Amino acid sequence: MKNPITLQTLTIAAVIILLQNIYVTTADLRSDAQALLQFASSVPHVRKLNWNSTIPICTSWVGITCNDEGTRVIAIHLPGHGLFGPIPQNNIGKLDALRILSLRSNFLNGTLPSDILSIPSLQFLYLQNNYFSGHISTPLSPQLSILDLSFNSFSGNIPQTLTNLTRLTSLNLQFNSFTGQIPELNLTRLRLLNVSHNSLNGSIPSSLQNFPVSSFSGNSLLCGPPLSQCSFLAPHYSPNTPLSHNKHNKTLGIGVILAIGIGCLLFIILLAVFLFCFLKTKDEDSVGNRGIGRTPLDWEARVKISLGAAKGLSTIHSEGGVKFTHGNIKSSNILLSTDFSACISDLGLAPIMNFPPIKPRYIGYYAPEVIETHKFTQKSDVYSFGVLLLELLTGKSPLPSSGHDEVVDLPRWVRSVVREEWTAEVFDEELMKHPHVEEEMVQMLQIGLACVARVPDMRPSMDEVVKMIVDLRSSDSSEHRYSSEDNRSKGSNAQTP
Structure with missing residues (x-):
């Protein structure tokens, strides 16, 4: 048993x-x-x-x-x-x-x-x-x-x-x-x-x-x-319709003339509006240049400047039509009020006039295709704005330093740092003093690098740039929502990504 x-x-x-x-x-x-x-x-x-x-x-x-x-x-x-x-x-x-x-x-x-x-x-x-x-x-x-x-x-x-x-x-x-x-x-x-x-x-x-x-x-x-x-x-020339093609060219020529006239009028009006602001600021560089009587900009101010300038350029592109450009985005053309609200000056002057001689002092803001073809586009404006963003983030100017004629290729320098030998020096040392903004700084850096893509079609539109900057501080929301739903379904105590 x-x-x-x-x-x-x-x-x-x-x-x-x-x-x-x-x-x-x-x-x-x-x-x-x-x-x-x-x-x-x-x-x-x-x-x-x-x-x-x-x-x-x-x-x-x-x-x-x-x-x-x-x-x-x-x-x-x-x-x-x-x-x-x-x-x-x-x-x-x-x-x-x-x-x-x-x-x-x-x-x-x-x-x-x-x-x-x-x-x-x-x-x-x-x-x-x-x-x-x-x-x-x-x-x-x-x-x-x-x-x-x-x-x-x-x-x-x-x-x-x-x-x-x-x-x-x-x-x-x-x-x-x-x-x-x-x-x-x-x-x-x-x-x-x-x-x-x-x-x-x-x-x-x-x-x-x-x-x-x-x-x-x-x-x-x-x-x-x-x-x-x-x-x-094929989207190119059709040998069967030469007459209509010529008529189109004539119409286009009249349109260009009208656009130039309207652009000149707009420029004169806007020049008067910005003149008062310009005379008050007289600031050659809008990124917190350090010097006598100048206080470095904190992160909040730089984000506000970036967003204000982006909205201004986006408005120029959307209101003026697909062919309307600014043509001369640089730090000295971003004018600031006392509360760091940004406005854009020198509207449309470069595209309306003949292409000015490229001086070493300003070549650092121009897109590669502008230097090669002397033609401005909205995508070349986006490139210049991207250089401006990198200037705000790094504290480095794309202009030659005093006593030197060599232009700083700021986009190339930033790419070399972040891809080859990461160092905290990619950001302005003043920004590194502010805790808990590293992620926003990295995301803004990514926006700037997207704007200075070498191929124009790879650059975002200014409307997209504005949205990306606006979303800068709400990027956690969607991930938090999905993570919370997953937590409820799985009974986990997961945190926001």
Whole structure:
């Protein structure tokens, strides 16, 4: 006869099972901590991380969130922490319970490790405003709901594997270097799409034609609704209609003459309006130049100046028509009131008059195509405004210093610093004294670099620039909303990305 199971035997078995569970749980959390420590040691960072094996990972490590049981890491939030350089394989990718990864607004570069994109539990991925490059060919996590890779340097085709992401609600790929056609994305949950300012071509898939124009702008070879209809005919000269072509040229000539006359009148009126402000300021440089009797501008003032100047230039572009430009955006033409409200002077003078001789003192603001062709466009205005933003951020002038004729190529200098050898010197030392604005500074830097893109079609419009600056301080809102919804559904205590 078999011996009956005693209470003592059951107790021992229960204890063994409990010990096994504790061991497995501890091992999983220890593995997560080890992967994070490998990441911290291999990726340099300006802001300190208090990650240390001697303190509890789930309650003390900055930017780290665990599940309710405290057994696994489910979220990493490190926006604007000054992370720079590439991310190696086999660190973050080992966190196989990770749901949220937010590394936005840093200086990360190189190719994105394939093991991160394919984390099976990953739902929200925020990598915008970095310097990642290369192709994306790896399978993506089927759980992804939000994917934001905007403002990077990714290239190649938009991955076909996106078609498998049935849970995807938001896809942001704007301001990259993606090429080829947009894949057919029959994703019923997709509510937000932005692939603007890439190098995409071909017709927009029928499944995406209900999205607005802003989702696709900045791709000169893209066509089909909601953009202009695709045409298979050459858009250039037609040998069968020479007379109508000549008439069009005559009409265009009259239009140009009228535009010049109206522009001159507008200039005279606006010159009178700005004259009083100009006589009061007489300031050759509007970025906090340090000198006798001058106080360096704080971050709030610089943001206000940037937004005011952007709105002014946007108004000029929208009110004057697609061909109306300012042509001479520079710091000395941004006039300030006592409360740092910015207004733009010297409206339209450069395009109306013959192109003036390019003096070394001002060449630093001109777009490369203006120097080559002597022709102003709205996109060249955007470039000049981008140089102005970089001037506000770095405290460095694109003008030659006294006693030197060499022009400072400010965009090239900024790119070399942030891509090759990150240093805090990229920002004006006065700005580094203000805590808790690093992320906003990084995002403004990204806006400035987008404006000074070498290819004019890759630059945003001034309307888009205004929106990006306005959104500068509300960038957390959408991520917070999605994170909160995920927390409610998963019962986690995740923080805002």
